[in-house]
Amino acid sequence: MGLQQLSTQPSLLLRTLCFTALLGTQTYFSSESAAQLSDSDRARLVSQIRYDASQITEDRFPDLQKAKQDVAEKIESVRQFMLAQRSQSNGQAWLDYLDLDPLADALQSDSLSELARTAIDTRFRLIGNIEGLEMSSLTRLRSSIEQLLAAIRFRDGEKAAEQLSKQLDSLAERIEAMDKVPSAEDAAALSALVSLLEESQQARGVVASIREVFGRANVAIFVGESAIQQAVNRDVNRSRPIRDCILGTRIVGEAYTTGFVTANLLPSIGAARIQVSLNADVSTRSTGYNGPVKLRTLGNAHVTATRTLNINESGVTMDAAYATASLNTDITSIEHKLKIVRRIARKKAAEQKPKADRIAVERLRQQVGEEFVQQTSEAGGMQTPNISERIGPTLSRLSLVDPARLWGSTDDSLFVDATLRRNDQISTTVSRPPITVSYDAAIQIQESVVDNALGPFLAGRTVNEATINELLAEAGRPVEKQEGENTEPPFEIDFARLQPIVFEARDGAIRFGIRGTRFAQGERELKVPMEITATYRPAMTPEGHAILIRDADVNVDFPGRKRLSVSQAGLKRTIQNRFDEVFPESLLQREIEVPQTVEIDAIRGQRYRVHHIDSRDGWLTIAVR
Incomplete structure (x- = not known):
């Protein structure tokens, strides 16, 4: 913790939109659904609003005296916290910056206009990109000040109740006339009233209903399958030595593998799913040694391996790998100086070949599978950014x-859906439109x-x-x-x-x-x-x-x-x-x-x-x- 710089940096706010490069919603709404304000939702909202408008009571408004007392306690808590810092100069620098004395004095005066002004000024100093403003003692003071401002706003309970009831009646009429795709002015009016109701501590049912209807994701980030394939797809072209022993025959040779690794997205909700596949041909040239007999062979095999990677904020998890192999081998020659030995060896080789091929296929499948698991497991070590840990302090x-x-994927894109809103804010009732062009x-x-x-x-x-x-x-x-x-x-x-x-x-x-x-x-x-x-x-x-x-x-x-x-x-x-x-x-x-x-x-x-x-x-x- 430290007060390294006292000037706010509002430019960081412009980057808030980029947080959401990393954001999503708890409930997934398909971009194809084109959800809008339905007639049933409209009727439900109007009914809830008209009911709550009749239930406005003065005793539910925030109490001004309690709010003032709470702010005074939070100010004292901040002072004690800062003075108890190991670095006294840093704690004093914070107190100098916060300048809490005018607000503390205003709490003791009878001027509500002066109290409101100093409370607003103090709140401004508690919001900004200054390292340390996320400290709990400061965020609690900020919340307490916001409650105080609400209490000042609703201090005349009778008048506030009358005005709030009228605003709810006007809102009901507005929603009845609202288009299925609400205008920007309609959305702004809803947002303003939700904020007002949250401050007033009234009409909880209206707030909950509006936030539910206007609760769809308001940010979405996509990575196209082409970009993922660009990062994953690659050719395979390598050779490796063969050192094996099958049915008593020692085999030495070389294997040449050519093919490709590809990535394909799979539809999924809750995590993005990427299926990584290997499709390759293997040609072998080897010599088998069984006593004094040499068997020269050529082989051709086709191998496949697939594994699905699941990606979300917790990291990368992987399903089990699945590998297949098929193999054709030909004995091109049997070498021994005696013809009879060659004849016996040829007959024995023909008898053992089916079993030997089965063993060779299974070993090839296992080997391909193990190598594929090892290579794809390296992705499991990749750490996806802990988004909450990274952006949490700045958001606070x-x-x-x-x-x-919410992370997920479709056939052609990886996506992260996000809903950015506080309890006194709304998002949208209109689902995001489909993107009709290809993209990375x-x-x-x-x-x-x-x-x-x-x-x-x-x-x-x-x-x-x-x-x-x-x-x-x-x-x-x-x-x-x-x-x-x-x-x-x-x-x-x-x-x-x-x-x-x-x-x-x-x-x-x-x-x-x-x-x-x-x-x-x-x-x-x-x-x-x-x-x-x-x-x-x-x-x-x-x-x-x-x-x-x-x-x-x-x-x-x-x-x-x-x-x-x-x-x-x-x-x-x-x-x-x-x-x-x-x-x-x-x-x-x-x-x-x-x-x-x-x-x-x-x-x-x-x-x-x-x-x-x-x-x-x-x-x-x-x-x-």
């Missing part, structure tokens, strides 16, 4: 939970995963231009000012508390951006709800690569406002110009190179390009080869 720092994952690897991301991953960190946070530039730089596209260019004052923006990130994948386009409540630059400030978005559409390069091209202008909208003042309208243009630099004109045009550290020789250093982009029903699909 960012107030996220370890996603449920692919990823599918549903709209909910972006808000679920980034919302807890960005909601209500103020981000300045320098931070945005850092994000772009770590993403590989720094904003560069031309020498001599007139620079304007830097800007900052306050993210909205609900759905701070806009991500919509509909009708062949991707709409991406942010929702804010304040934009400031220098002395100018605009305090209104705003959406700053860019729309991207798939396009093909002359080389056949797929990229995303941005529509010409960045959109700046102010929902609910019909007219802006002259100064506000001027600032709108400034926002549009500044974010024209933030949103690149094209995306996904870069090569993807497999790192040199990858252990598989066949794909180490390989370069891939996007060749397929699809956007529909809330799902973005990207395939590479």
Whole structure:
């Protein structure tokens, strides 16, 4: 544990989507099923909502005094923990960073607005990519602060109950009119209400029902069979000496094996199944020694061996290997200086040949099987990454939970399905669409995963231009000012508390951006709800690569406002110009190179390009080869 760096690194949040390269769901839904919001689910949700709306009671809301007392206890627990550290300077550095005194003082005051402000500020310091923020004393304090904010929000029980009941009634009407494929606005409304209900400790049945219906995987990673075959398939061309003894005859010679090893995926749920097969021909040239008699033989054999590998997060397990062999041998000559001996030897050899061939076939089968087991068992030593151990601390720092994952395979791909959501979040009711092109690897991301991953960190946070530039730089596209260019004052923006990130994948386009409540630059400030978005559409390069091209202008909208003042309208243009630099004109045009550290020789250093982009029903699909 150590406080090595106190600055947050929000760029890591952008990589949250890649966690899911490693994510899945507890229940498998076939991509062919095209599940949507069914009439029975719609009726069940409406019935549950109307019932729970009538059961809202004031005594179920979080108690403000208890919440304040709990936060005070957690603050003291953190202080004691930090002061008890072996390194007193490190413990004090943590206390300096956390700056808990303003919140502790606010807990003793009568100003709820000041308490809410300091609680929010402290919570922001408890979420970020700082090593150590995953410590249990800090995560408990963060949870306690979140409960305090909920208690402040619902402190007027009578008024809160009335408003919540009305919101549930409106939600029931919305669900009744909702399309089978809910719009992005419908999904956002559901997500916001689930979060509100979870905070209020009311309508538990509604929360459970919505999370069940909107509980399908929202991330999927695929590896195509072609990529697996590229890593596994190989030719077999080798020779080995023969040293054997069959029915008293010592055999010496050489065996030449030619063939190939192939991999094929098998349909499976719970683990990916790869069947590895050896199919080879063996030619032998040998001499048998039985006393003074030499028997020269030629043989031709066909051998096969198969073994199934089962792969999931626990590692690689293997089924028993199965080997077969068939053999034809011919005695080309029998050598001895006496003709009668040769005649006797030929007769005896003819009598023993069927039995000798059976013995030879069985030994060949066993030998092939043992060698195949030894070679495939090396795969059992491969350690699949312990995903929870690797990403768990980072997820905890960012107030996220370890996603449920499911490994599996079909006839043509290995997949990992994932559901990324907290208890106060939903995923989707629409199953992922089928991928209709061939690929080496692919990823599918549903709209909910972006808000679920980034919302807890960005909601209500103020981000300045320098931070945005850092994000772009770590993403590989720094904003560069031309020498001599007139620079304007830097800007900052306050993210909205609900759905701070806009991500919509509909009708062949991707709409991406942010929702804010304040934009400031220098002395100018605009305090209104705003959406700053860019729309991207798939396009093909002359080389056949797929990229995303941005529509010409960045959109700046102010929902609910019909007219802006002259100064506000001027600032709108400034926002549009500044974010024209933030949103690149094209995306996904870069090569993807497999790192040199990858252990598989066949794909180490390989370069891939996007060749397929699809956007529909809330799902973005990207395939590479």
